[in-house]
Amino acid sequence: MDWNKLADALIKDENVKPLEEYEKQYPERTLEKGAQVTRLAPSPTGFMHIGNLYVALANERIAHQSGGVFYLRIEDTDEKRKVEGAVDVIHKSLKYFGVKFDEGADLCGEYGPYYQRQRAEIYHAYAKELIRQGLAYPCFCTEEDLEKIREHQTENKLLPGYYGEFAKCRDLTEEEIYANLAAGKKYVIRLRSQGDVNVKHTFRDEVKGEITVTENNQDVVILKSDGIPTYHFAHAIDDHFMRTTLVIRGEEWLSSLPIHIELFKVLGFRLPKYGHNCSIQKIDGETRRKLSKRKDPEASLNYYREQGYHPEAVRTYMMTLLNSNFEEWLLKNPETPLDEFKYSIGKMGKSGALFDIVKLNDISKTYMAKLDEKEMYLFLKEWADEFGTDTQKGYFTAPIDFEHILNGVGEEFVQENAKREEYLCKVLALCMGVGGKKRRKDFVCAKQAVEMISYFFDESFAPVYEYRFVKGTVRKVLQGFAEIYDEQDDNSAWFDKVKKVAGDNGFATDMKAYKANPEAYPGNVSDVAEMLRIATTGLSNTPDLWTIMQILGKERTLARLNAAINAL
RNA sequence: GGCCUUAUCGUCUAGCGGUUAGGACGGCGCCCUCUCACGGCGCAAACUCGGGUUCGAGUCCCGAUAAGGUCACCA
Numbered sequence: 001m002d003w004n005k006l007a008d009a010l011i012k013d014e015n016v017k018p019l020e021e022y023e024k025q026y027p028e029r030t031l032e033k034g035a036q037v038t039r040l041a042p043s044p045t046g047f048m049h050i051g052n053l054y055v056a057l058a059n060e061r062i063a064h065q066s067g068g069v070f071y072l073r074i075e076d077t078d079e080k081r082k083v084e085g086a087v088d089v090i091h092k093s094l095k096y097f098g099v100k101f102d103e104g105a106d107l108c109g110e111y112g113p114y115y116q117r118q119r120a121e122i123y124h125a126y127a128k129e130l131i132r133q134g135l136a137y138p139c140f141c142t143e144e145d146l147e148k149i150r151e152h153q154t155e156n157k158l159l160p161g162y163y164g165e166f167a168k169c170r171d172l173t174e175e176e177i178y179a180n181l182a183a184g185k186k187y188v189i190r191l192r193s194q195g196d197v198n199v200k201h202t203f204r205d206e207v208k209g210e211i212t213v214t215e216n217n218q219d220v221v222i223l224k225s226d227g228i229p230t231y232h233f234a235h236a237i238d239d240h241f242m243r244t245t246l247v248i249r250g251e252e253w254l255s256s257l258p259i260h261i262e263l264f265k266v267l268g269f270r271l272p273k274y275g276h277n278c279s280i281q282k283i284d285g286e287t288r289r290k291l292s293k294r295k296d297p298e299a300s301l302n303y304y305r306e307q308g309y310h311p312e313a314v315r316t317y318m319m320t321l322l323n324s325n326f327e328e329w330l331l332k333n334p335e336t337p338l339d340e341f342k343y344s345i346g347k348m349g350k351s352g353a354l355f356d357i358v359k360l361n362d363i364s365k366t367y368m369a370k371l372d373e374k375e376m377y378l379f380l381k382e383w384a385d386e387f388g389t390d391t392q393k394g395y396f397t398a399p400i401d402f403e404h405i406l407n408g409v410g411e412e413f414v415q416e417n418a419k420r421e422e423y424l425c426k427v428l429a430l431c432m433g434v435g436g437k438k439r440r441k442d443f444v445c446a447k448q449a450v451e452m453i454s455y456f457f458d459e460s461f462a463p464v465y466e467y468r469f470v471k472g473t474v475r476k477v478l479q480g481f482a483e484i485y486d487e488q489d490d491n492s493a494w495f496d497k498v499k500k501v502a503g504d505n506g507f508a509t510d511m512k513a514y515k516a517n518p519e520a521y522p523g524n525v526s527d528v529a530e531m532l533r534i535a536t537t538g539l540s541n542t543p544d545l546w547t548i549m550q551i552l553g554k555e556r557t558l559a560r561l562n563a564a565i566n567a568l
Numbered sequence: 569g570g571c572c573u574u575a576u577c578g579u580c581u582a583g584c585g586g587u588u589a590g591g592a593c594g595g596c597g598c599c600c601u602c603u604c605a606c607g608g609c610g611c612a613a614a615c616u617c618g619g620g621u622u623c624g625a626g627u628c629c630c631g632a633u634a635a636g637g638u639c640a641c642c643a
Binding site: 235250 | 569570571572573574575579580581582591592593594601602603604605606635636637638639640641642643
């Protein structure tokens, strides 16, 4: 068989250059010793999974901590999955969570192109080389042929796949091949595997440790019938020429590792280091499963933006999942930037973790409590502008009406917005406990925070009064307080009045006395305060009531008290 | 089903032959407190099950079980 002739007949790409050219074009990177080159290689489906962030963070940390390079490569070899604008989505959503690339798709870089479809020539050059060496061959099998083989194998409980005696096209004669070609039959290029499944090797995985890998014996497809490489082939070539030193990827790739090992070997490339991380799971009834794009909204990175989780909080939570000693570090260094944490690939968990939204919320609350009211205002405004309801947008920005359009947005509009900002900042300072000894931790995410402060806005104040006392008692308390309420009272004078109303209605004013003999009273001051709180805010859990009434002002406070009385 | 991987409180995990099995989230309780919170203190809560090896096993070995991954011209 004339392999050179066959290679030319099979792959007709005029751009193909001699192999040395590629080695020259993409030289070894000059980096400090120990520096790692890592990458993220998603397919452009337009959907960003939380797992993408997870693995991106791991790769990014390792690269940047070691003084290396972190780049983005787009695996667009599957036409069907490609979505317009997907790369933009990748950049934007990862950037939002603080992950930045040094080079790659839509960025500069000497090792591109970073879109696999634009790299056809290199793949073709190497496919050709393998054919010349007799290490790859054309396969004319149709889907039906393959199906038949598979059926036969499952019936006879044989290892499924295209290998050995089942690889029908592996030993086609020269005549057969050219006849098929002349007949215009479609073909793929397959690797002529040299491996033996009975041979096992131990392999060092950077996260799993010592694992055993069986040799590959599958004659895997390296070039599809449209001349585009499969993932496996593109991976070997790209990670070689982009000079990747470490591949951290999902554990779903572990089972195809033997293929990759063989591919690197036949291509004469040095194998990078690998680390296979576990996927984030969720409990669904009785069973655990991967977070699913279709079933679980929280699988989408977008979800966290829509909910208004602070990116730092999500990042922090991801880190707790990513490195087992991270939380301990965080506890000791609560104010230190996350990037100063010494990330270690060896500290990655070996088994899949359950996604814990409660824990995320806790981390989120703690993080939100670190902001000041101005920062919080900006954060919430940004969220509301994009995701809020019209009413919520109105908390921050006055609506632009017809007159504005005619006369331009004037001074009045600017002043109105400044007024809203001032009001909001007062509200937020109260809700966050700014100025107090300890911050409150009520805010989890922007969506919830904006909803939580809705009672400060008459347009969205729609209370459902749920008292724990009978109507008559509530009425007496509310009326009694409304009569003596004075906006000028300071906090303690105000509270004395609450106590007075409590006493007037038989409630205990002294907690010690109450605790000593609870049966003697219908309740205590705290119960009275709760009634007032529900009447003015519709909620039983709010920050300091006195301040709320101060912010609301006398008129609105009394209006709410009266509305509550009327509703009884 | 074959192959690979994993197995400690409800959850995330520490542990690398000798520990009262540690921490965090959540739960519960107490304290602080003029109301709601924050905070502080405390309690309950785990080594999947068998066999070995060893003076000694959560830790090493072998099985069983369970869970996850994977078996494409998808990545």
